Amino acid sequence: MNLAITGASGHIGGMVARHLSARGLPLILPLRTPAKAPDLPACTVRPFAYADFELARQALSGADVLFMVSAAESPTREQEHLTLVRAAAAAGVQHLVYLSFAGASASSTFTLARTHAATEAAIQQTAMRYTFLRDNFYSEMMATIANADGIIAGPADDGRVAxxxxxxxxxxxxxxxAAIASGDDRHHNRSYTLTGSEALTFADIAAVLSKITGKPHRYHNQTLREAYASRERDYPETPAWQIEAWVSTYTAIAGGELATVSDDLPQLLGRAPRRFAEVVRDIYAA
Structure with missing residues:
Protein backbone atom coordinates (compact mmCIF):
# COMPACT_ATOMS: atom_id res chain seq x y z
CA MET A 1 0.00 0.00 0.00
CA ASN A 2 1.20 3.51 -0.77
CA LEU A 3 1.74 5.76 2.24
CA ALA A 4 1.47 9.56 2.31
CA ILE A 5 2.78 11.66 5.21
CA THR A 6 1.85 15.31 5.73
CA GLY A 7 4.10 17.55 7.78
CA ALA A 8 7.27 15.65 6.84
CA SER A 9 9.34 18.83 7.20
CA GLY A 10 8.20 19.19 10.83
CA HIS A 11 8.84 17.30 14.07
CA ILE A 12 6.28 14.48 14.22
CA GLY A 13 5.76 14.09 10.49
CA GLY A 14 9.50 14.15 9.91
CA MET A 15 10.20 11.48 12.51
CA VAL A 16 7.40 9.28 11.16
CA ALA A 17 8.74 9.63 7.61
CA ARG A 18 12.25 8.70 8.74
CA HIS A 19 11.01 5.67 10.69
CA LEU A 20 9.06 4.35 7.71
CA SER A 21 11.82 5.11 5.23
CA ALA A 22 14.26 3.17 7.42
CA ARG A 23 11.91 0.19 7.04
CA GLY A 24 12.25 0.45 3.28
CA LEU A 25 8.78 1.80 2.63
CA PRO A 26 8.30 4.24 -0.28
CA LEU A 27 6.51 7.43 0.71
CA ILE A 28 4.54 10.28 -0.80
CA LEU A 29 5.40 13.54 0.97
CA PRO A 30 2.85 16.32 0.31
CA LEU A 31 4.45 19.60 1.40
CA ARG A 32 3.61 23.29 1.25
CA THR A 33 7.32 23.94 0.66
CA PRO A 34 8.75 20.94 -1.25
CA ALA A 35 12.30 22.30 -0.89
CA LYS A 36 12.09 21.55 2.84
CA ALA A 37 11.43 17.83 2.30
CA PRO A 38 13.72 15.47 4.22
CA ASP A 39 16.31 13.74 2.05
CA LEU A 40 14.99 10.19 2.12
CA PRO A 41 15.22 7.37 -0.44
CA ALA A 42 12.17 6.28 -2.43
CA CYS A 43 10.16 9.37 -1.50
CA THR A 44 8.02 11.35 -3.89
CA VAL A 45 7.62 15.00 -2.90
CA ARG A 46 4.53 16.83 -4.13
CA PRO A 47 3.31 20.42 -3.74
CA PHE A 48 0.40 20.64 -1.33
CA ALA A 49 -1.73 22.96 0.76
CA TYR A 50 -4.37 22.02 3.32
CA ALA A 51 -6.79 24.69 2.11
CA ASP A 52 -6.42 23.95 -1.62
CA PHE A 53 -8.78 21.06 -2.43
CA GLU A 54 -7.55 20.37 -5.95
CA LEU A 55 -3.86 20.65 -5.09
CA ALA A 56 -4.35 18.36 -2.09
CA ARG A 57 -6.30 15.85 -4.18
CA GLN A 58 -3.51 15.76 -6.75
CA ALA A 59 -0.85 15.45 -4.04
CA LEU A 60 -2.64 12.41 -2.59
CA SER A 61 -3.28 10.71 -5.92
CA GLY A 62 -2.24 7.06 -5.64
CA ALA A 63 -2.01 7.12 -1.85
CA ASP A 64 -3.79 4.29 -0.03
CA VAL A 65 -2.97 5.43 3.52
CA LEU A 66 -2.56 9.00 4.76
CA PHE A 67 -0.94 10.14 7.99
CA MET A 68 -2.48 13.54 8.66
CA VAL A 69 -0.62 15.95 10.91
CA SER A 70 -2.50 19.12 11.86
CA ALA A 71 -2.15 22.29 9.85
CA ALA A 72 -0.50 25.29 11.49
CA GLU A 73 -2.53 26.91 14.27
CA SER A 74 -4.76 29.60 12.78
CA PRO A 75 -8.39 30.78 12.80
CA THR A 76 -8.91 28.80 9.57
CA ARG A 77 -7.35 25.52 10.67
CA GLU A 78 -10.65 23.68 11.08
CA GLN A 79 -11.73 24.57 7.55
CA GLU A 80 -8.30 23.59 6.21
CA HIS A 81 -8.64 20.19 7.88
CA LEU A 82 -12.12 19.63 6.48
CA THR A 83 -10.87 20.51 3.00
CA LEU A 84 -8.02 18.01 3.30
CA VAL A 85 -10.39 15.27 4.49
CA ARG A 86 -12.60 15.84 1.45
CA ALA A 87 -9.56 15.85 -0.83
CA ALA A 88 -8.25 12.59 0.67
CA ALA A 89 -11.58 10.87 0.11
CA ALA A 90 -11.75 12.21 -3.46
CA ALA A 91 -8.19 11.01 -4.14
CA GLY A 92 -9.12 7.46 -3.15
CA VAL A 93 -7.33 7.25 0.19
CA GLN A 94 -8.57 4.11 1.94
CA HIS A 95 -7.30 4.70 5.48
CA LEU A 96 -6.62 7.99 7.26
CA VAL A 97 -4.45 8.03 10.39
CA TYR A 98 -5.06 11.34 12.12
CA LEU A 99 -2.93 12.94 14.84
CA SER A 100 -5.63 14.28 17.14
CA PHE A 101 -5.72 15.37 20.79
CA ALA A 102 -6.54 13.65 24.08
CA GLY A 103 -10.22 13.88 24.95
CA ALA A 104 -10.99 16.01 21.89
CA SER A 105 -14.60 17.16 21.89
CA ALA A 106 -16.68 20.15 20.91
CA SER A 107 -16.70 21.16 24.57
CA SER A 108 -12.98 20.70 25.31
CA THR A 109 -11.59 23.40 27.56
CA PHE A 110 -8.41 23.53 25.47
CA THR A 111 -9.77 25.53 22.57
CA LEU A 112 -7.58 23.96 19.88
CA ALA A 113 -8.87 20.49 20.79
CA ARG A 114 -12.27 21.46 19.40
CA THR A 115 -10.82 21.58 15.89
CA HIS A 116 -9.56 18.03 16.39
CA ALA A 117 -13.06 16.91 17.38
CA ALA A 118 -14.54 18.49 14.25
CA THR A 119 -11.87 16.85 12.10
CA GLU A 120 -12.49 13.42 13.62
CA ALA A 121 -16.22 13.80 12.97
CA ALA A 122 -15.59 14.75 9.34
CA ILE A 123 -13.33 11.73 8.82
CA GLN A 124 -15.94 9.40 10.32
CA GLN A 125 -18.53 10.70 7.87
CA THR A 126 -16.48 9.47 4.89
CA ALA A 127 -16.07 5.91 3.63
CA MET A 128 -12.40 5.91 4.66
CA ARG A 129 -11.20 3.73 7.50
CA TYR A 130 -9.58 5.73 10.28
CA THR A 131 -7.20 5.56 13.20
CA PHE A 132 -7.15 8.46 15.66
CA LEU A 133 -4.01 9.08 17.71
CA ARG A 134 -5.14 11.36 20.52
CA ASP A 135 -1.96 12.62 22.11
CA ASN A 136 -1.61 14.60 25.31
CA PHE A 137 0.44 17.78 25.54
CA TYR A 138 4.03 17.15 24.53
CA SER A 139 6.74 16.68 27.14
CA GLU A 140 9.05 18.76 24.96
CA MET A 141 6.69 21.71 25.32
CA MET A 142 6.44 21.23 29.08
CA ALA A 143 10.24 21.08 29.31
CA THR A 144 10.53 24.56 27.81
CA ILE A 145 7.40 26.23 29.17
CA ALA A 146 9.14 28.25 31.91
CA ASN A 147 10.18 31.84 31.25
CA ALA A 148 13.76 33.13 31.41
CA ASP A 149 13.50 33.40 35.19
CA GLY A 150 12.48 29.75 35.55
CA ILE A 151 8.85 30.58 36.35
CA ILE A 152 5.94 28.58 34.96
CA ALA A 153 2.92 30.87 35.21
CA GLY A 154 -0.64 29.87 34.46
CA PRO A 155 -4.05 29.08 35.98
CA ALA A 156 -3.63 25.30 36.32
CA ASP A 157 -4.14 25.07 40.11
CA ASP A 158 -2.90 21.62 41.18
CA GLY A 159 -4.13 19.89 38.01
CA ARG A 160 -2.06 17.14 36.44
CA VAL A 161 -0.93 16.49 32.88
CA ALA A 162 0.09 13.10 31.47
CA ALA A 178 3.65 0.02 8.81
CA ALA A 179 1.12 -2.47 10.14
CA ILE A 180 -1.65 -1.02 7.98
CA ALA A 181 0.62 -1.08 4.93
CA SER A 182 1.28 -4.78 5.53
CA GLY A 183 -2.44 -5.56 5.51
CA ASP A 184 -2.90 -5.75 9.29
CA ASP A 185 -6.48 -4.65 10.09
CA ARG A 186 -6.26 -4.39 13.88
CA HIS A 187 -6.04 -0.59 13.76
CA HIS A 188 -9.10 -0.14 11.57
CA ASN A 189 -11.55 2.39 13.03
CA ARG A 190 -9.70 2.59 16.32
CA SER A 191 -8.87 5.49 18.62
CA TYR A 192 -5.81 5.52 20.89
CA THR A 193 -4.98 7.97 23.67
CA LEU A 194 -1.23 8.57 23.83
CA THR A 195 0.13 9.68 27.19
CA GLY A 196 3.24 9.34 29.26
CA SER A 197 3.35 6.93 32.19
CA GLU A 198 2.91 9.62 34.87
CA ALA A 199 0.60 12.57 35.50
CA LEU A 200 2.49 15.59 36.80
CA THR A 201 1.49 18.88 38.39
CA PHE A 202 3.33 22.00 37.30
CA ALA A 203 5.04 21.95 40.68
CA ASP A 204 6.34 18.47 39.78
CA ILE A 205 7.47 19.72 36.38
CA ALA A 206 9.27 22.66 37.98
CA ALA A 207 11.01 20.31 40.41
CA VAL A 208 12.26 18.07 37.58
CA LEU A 209 13.49 21.09 35.64
CA SER A 210 15.29 22.44 38.72
CA LYS A 211 17.02 19.15 39.40
CA ILE A 212 18.18 18.49 35.85
CA THR A 213 19.10 22.01 34.73
CA GLY A 214 20.57 23.15 38.02
CA LYS A 215 18.56 26.35 37.69
CA PRO A 216 15.72 27.03 40.17
CA HIS A 217 12.26 26.68 38.67
CA ARG A 218 8.90 27.24 40.31
CA TYR A 219 5.23 27.28 39.44
CA HIS A 220 3.15 30.43 39.94
CA ASN A 221 -0.57 29.68 39.93
CA GLN A 222 -2.18 32.67 38.22
CA THR A 223 -5.78 33.75 38.30
CA LEU A 224 -7.55 33.87 34.94
CA ARG A 225 -7.35 37.65 34.97
CA GLU A 226 -3.61 37.55 35.67
CA ALA A 227 -3.07 34.96 32.92
CA TYR A 228 -4.78 37.01 30.23
CA ALA A 229 -3.27 40.30 31.37
CA SER A 230 0.30 38.98 31.47
CA ARG A 231 0.09 37.47 27.99
CA GLU A 232 -1.58 40.51 26.49
CA ARG A 233 1.17 42.65 28.02
CA ASP A 234 4.10 40.44 26.98
CA TYR A 235 2.76 39.53 23.51
CA PRO A 236 0.85 42.64 22.37
CA GLU A 237 0.77 41.57 18.71
CA THR A 238 -0.76 38.16 19.46
CA PRO A 239 -4.41 37.75 18.39
CA ALA A 240 -7.06 37.06 21.01
CA TRP A 241 -7.79 33.52 19.77
CA GLN A 242 -4.14 32.55 20.27
CA ILE A 243 -3.95 33.99 23.78
CA GLU A 244 -7.16 32.14 24.66
CA ALA A 245 -5.58 28.92 23.40
CA TRP A 246 -2.48 29.52 25.53
CA VAL A 247 -4.51 30.17 28.67
CA SER A 248 -6.80 27.20 28.01
CA THR A 249 -3.74 24.94 28.05
CA TYR A 250 -3.63 25.58 31.80
CA THR A 251 -7.36 25.65 32.49
CA ALA A 252 -7.82 22.29 30.74
CA ILE A 253 -5.17 20.86 33.06
CA ALA A 254 -6.82 22.52 36.06
CA GLY A 255 -10.09 20.82 35.10
CA GLY A 256 -8.50 17.37 35.05
CA GLU A 257 -9.00 16.86 31.31
CA LEU A 258 -5.37 15.87 30.66
CA ALA A 259 -4.63 13.85 33.81
CA THR A 260 -5.59 10.33 32.74
CA VAL A 261 -2.71 7.95 32.06
CA SER A 262 -3.54 5.55 29.24
CA ASP A 263 -1.98 2.14 28.58
CA ASP A 264 -2.42 2.50 24.79
CA LEU A 265 1.07 3.80 24.11
CA PRO A 266 2.99 0.98 25.86
CA GLN A 267 0.99 -1.52 23.82
CA LEU A 268 1.74 0.29 20.57
CA LEU A 269 5.43 0.66 21.39
CA GLY A 270 6.07 -2.67 23.06
CA ARG A 271 7.83 -0.79 25.88
CA ALA A 272 7.22 1.84 28.53
CA PRO A 273 6.89 5.45 27.34
CA ARG A 274 9.74 7.84 28.01
CA ARG A 275 9.43 9.61 31.34
CA PHE A 276 9.35 13.40 31.50
CA ALA A 277 12.79 13.50 33.15
CA GLU A 278 14.29 11.58 30.22
CA VAL A 279 12.95 14.13 27.77
CA VAL A 280 14.29 17.01 29.86
CA ARG A 281 17.75 15.41 30.06
CA ASP A 282 17.88 14.98 26.29
CA ILE A 283 16.85 18.59 25.67
CA TYR A 284 19.31 20.16 28.09
CA ALA A 285 22.15 17.82 27.22
CA ALA A 286 21.98 18.87 23.56
Missing amino acids: CVSQQDVAQAAANIL
Missing part, protein backbone atom coordinates in the same frame (compact mmCIF):
# COMPACT_ATOMS: atom_id res chain seq x y z
CA CYS A 163 2.44 14.67 28.94
CA VAL A 164 3.96 12.49 26.23
CA SER A 165 7.21 12.45 24.29
CA GLN A 166 7.07 13.44 20.62
CA GLN A 167 9.53 10.63 19.90
CA ASP A 168 7.13 8.07 21.36
CA VAL A 169 4.16 9.47 19.44
CA ALA A 170 6.11 9.31 16.18
CA GLN A 171 7.27 5.75 16.86
CA ALA A 172 3.73 4.62 17.63
CA ALA A 173 2.38 6.28 14.49
CA ALA A 174 5.08 4.64 12.37
CA ASN A 175 4.31 1.24 13.88
CA ILE A 176 0.62 1.65 13.08
CA LEU A 177 1.24 2.86 9.53
